[in-house]
Amino acid sequence: MSDRLFSQSTGMFIAETHTDAVTWHFSVDRFLVEGHTQFQQYQIVEMPTFGKTLFLDYKIQSSLLDEYVYHESMVQPAMTTHPNPKKVLVCGGGEGATLWQALQHNTVEHCDMVDLDEELVDMVKVHMKEWHHDCFDDPRANLVHKDARKWVEDHKGANYDVILSDLPGPIEGGPALYLYTKEYFQRVAEALSDDGVFVLQSGACNETYPYCFAAVHETLDSLKEQFPYVRGYYGLVTTFQMPWGFILASKKHDPLELTPELIAQRLAERGVTTNRYYTPRFHSAMFTLPEYMLRAIKQHGRILTDAEPFLWEA
């Protein structure tokens, strides 16, 4: 019986330790590009089933199989929630797909993308066109290589309609640790317009690692004055092998009030024809968090501050 079931591995793999319970061994057909920047190591590989895939610091980032699920989840709910997004800020978003998603809305007149890692984006421009479709050349796009927190602090009163935070998790010693704190979120509020919408990727939305999501949710929830509407949601990212969480914080517009009809109307008016995951039908299901996340917010939520930021083990 053993003979039929048992098999051993041969070939190239990238291993990623997820939690202490599971390590993923990703099969690699070919290593396409490999290197490191000042901030991180990267590999672009060709994988079976997933196709072209980006790894940063040996963590899977996105694959052609379903980068659209992650990036539509990252961008479309916030853009659609705002009735007329003209000025947009992308924090991070190195693959360029977040920028590309935002630019699908023809209401957008200007979109700043602030990503610290110039070397990575330069590499992405050459090797990941399927993600960004050369949208860096769009006249509405403005790519800047600076620290996102510094940029936000320097743009008080800039009246962004939507700010999209597509940054690495708040890992100790990592560059984004202070981009998940109460103080920073206050600066975000000041850089937004009066009816601005903020959204950030917030880590796993599963039962093994809900801690980051819970803490960020609690932190934003403590800023009731700036953000009366704090709404968690998730996308089913096959590449990540788990639902992935996002938190939307809004000054005036509540995503829960959007009807399928209104969403369909806005997408149509703005010429958005590329959505394959975020659809009018599916919007409200995304915002319906599973019970275990509601429990996690209660049990593990805490207010992150510059003095006591989140410490996510790498």
Place this chain on the structure above:
Amino acid sequence: MSDRLFSQSTGMFIAETHTDAVTWHFSVDRFLVEGHTQFQQYQIVEMPTFGKTLFLDYKIQSSLLDEYVYHESMVQPAMTTHPNPKKVLVCGGGEGATLWQALQHNTVEHCDMVDLDEELVDMVKVHMKEWHHDCFDDPRANLVHKDARKWVEDHKGANYDVILSDLPGPIEGGPALYLYTKEYFQRVAEALSDDGVFVLQSGACNETYPYCFAAVHETLDSLKEQFPYVRGYYGLVTTFQMPWGFILASKKHDPLELTPELIAQRLAERGVTTNRYYTPRFHSAMFTLPEYMLRAIKQHGRILTDAEPFLWEA
């Protein structure tokens, strides 16, 4: 830079090849029970984070971390959809948790559980009490070790209100291959009461392996006369590292018509207090399939028959 990020493995692992893209290496703290029956190999292990966990043929089955997510998803929507489930049939369900979930509804007067693998269930009785809570001793429960298809064929007119199919996938050469075919589903309809509800676990609900779900959905959809309502849904099973799909086929009651209020009322009336995942609030989100599954049903759906059953590679 490499030094900080790189690590190698030491310890005990069970490896499971998911698709050609990913192999999971599950960390094992201790092997608790191990053996094989006439039909399959099993291990019960203690894992970090997941706790006690069952593997069958080196495939992860359920862990204490979230077996409730799988088993509530398996049982509760169908039980709740039926207005008064008295007579229930569980096909498979070796861990006993499916039976236990069904028995939570105090409307149930009799529940047959038909699982082929007596050796496995005997082992489960001793070693997996956290799953079944000794519910095999419930006077309403009747455990039988027979082939489920044969049982269903022999029980035409038995008037089951709910039939819960918690069986292995339709693997070539496996014991459940012919429990996912049109002919079998017709026999199921004949064993159900006039307003009976049938549900079966139907495989992955993610973008790498939607084929089984799509085929089973199409097959049930072809039986409009027997099952006017065919509704796919999914549960977020962290242990499986993916959303898991189920398909509910109903003669008269449509789960999409259940309001949160009605669900809450039914659960309360029936004394169901154990749900931690399936809640009135969450019901409709579960039945909202992601776009990629709707596309998969269209693209990969086909009618499974005894002559051409589904062939799922092990």
Place this chain on the structure above:
Amino acid sequence: MSDRLFSQSTGMFIAETHTDAVTWHFSVDRFLVEGHTQFQQYQIVEMPTFGKTLFLDYKIQSSLLDEYVYHESMVQPAMTTHPNPKKVLVCGGGEGATLWQALQHNTVEHCDMVDLDEELVDMVKVHMKEWHHDCFDDPRANLVHKDARKWVEDHKGANYDVILSDLPGPIEGGPALYLYTKEYFQRVAEALSDDGVFVLQSGACNETYPYCFAAVHETLDSLKEQFPYVRGYYGLVTTFQMPWGFILASKKHDPLELTPELIAQRLAERGVTTNRYYTPRFHSAMFTLPEYMLRAIKQHGRILTDAEPFLWEA
């Protein structure tokens, strides 16, 4: 082309990190016994090709495939070098095979085995008979569960003819760290008879990890007065996936002077009929170290002391 060569793993494995270059994934058919003592974790497993195999702290210890290679290498050269070994001491040697090898020489009148880990030896008695052949019951054998260093210090003048040190490597924090130092080796000399022979397993004899061997060799070489003859040798242990090193230190008899004829004569006279690896023909090849070990002794040799013992990373 990729399809034919690529394969993924399914099944049970014990992973052992060897150096930073290689991790071994050992296939496990069945876990036979598992547990831990006060000092270490153990598993006895059934492996393909290797057969029954012992792991301690997730490091492979010996398998039925070739435990004889390790244990004959551990014992036979020293026993054969001594012209008339009557009184023997085994330090460590938990599997009992070292004791068994020594008792093959019918000159032996008494053999103490001093192993700290009583729980492990109790387990071994039940589950590893293929290793020890119940030789603990031999009237010449005396099993004691004490610290080997303490035992040696307490047995000054005990006139052991041969002392066989089959201990774990000198790992930081491990129980054997101070059983590889100059001070201890001086105590060993005092417990030996005037023509006594001492041998100890001394770690890998390959090019990736010659450090332990080199340091132990240098340390014994610094005790010219006590041990005029210090001779390194190795055994080809397939289970360890590398040649394994031993160092023999002798007061009077030089193993390099043994001819094949003399070895054959001694083994015959003493009734030793069980050797399958250590043979008269092969003796001198074992004592011919490869050049890289000679270089390693020069480059990495240093004198280990109680103040500055060897620190072997686990």
Place this chain on the structure above:
Amino acid sequence: MSDRLFSQSTGMFIAETHTDAVTWHFSVDRFLVEGHTQFQQYQIVEMPTFGKTLFLDYKIQSSLLDEYVYHESMVQPAMTTHPNPKKVLVCGGGEGATLWQALQHNTVEHCDMVDLDEELVDMVKVHMKEWHHDCFDDPRANLVHKDARKWVEDHKGANYDVILSDLPGPIEGGPALYLYTKEYFQRVAEALSDDGVFVLQSGACNETYPYCFAAVHETLDSLKEQFPYVRGYYGLVTTFQMPWGFILASKKHDPLELTPELIAQRLAERGVTTNRYYTPRFHSAMFTLPEYMLRAIKQHGRILTDAEPFLWEA
């Protein structure tokens, strides 16, 4: 206790299944070159400890750590056994190190290297200079890309003094299957001079896979008329994680008759100063096979023919 010992993997690996008992996961710091030729896939990677390393079809071939052990073992015993090697043939030997080793003997006037895979050698020329030291440019070297068997058949009477067969193992469907048969060895004898020496790499020299070595040994041994002296030997190749076997077949000169003094004299006269593994002192130890190989030759030896060649599972 578990916490301290247990670790999981993160990073890049090449996995190689050795036997059904062990899979090696080689750590990769960087992928330097990757591609495939008409015949095989290749990767050159940077590994910890091993340094630059070549893989062919996901099997480790040689690393900078100890390629000298393999290549000196491959070449130096045969070259030194012949009293005056002027004309040499290398079959295979893609890395160029076998050619380089042969050219160290200043007696050599001409050396043909016949390797089928031109694309691989072209890649090697650029990326593996540490192996071949640009010796392809040596005026005595003649590189040809043809089938080695065809070349040998076409060179009857060519009077090669030494033929060095550094070819892949006789894998079913592989290009070298018929370069390990009695018929081929007869052709080799015809291409050699009257006192010619033939040597071929012959696979693992350990207890898990002695089958290839045993069969080749038996096959050559059956050609007593052509090769009165058939001598197996091995090198301790750390990169291969096992002793590696070679078989030398000689018409007139017996390597076992070489004394250390004669070896030293020949190497000195011929200006060979590069040996780090093959030394006068070590020669005879290399030719002393362990008992398990002698047993394997008896038990598993068989005569390989074109009709029934060796079938080595890949």
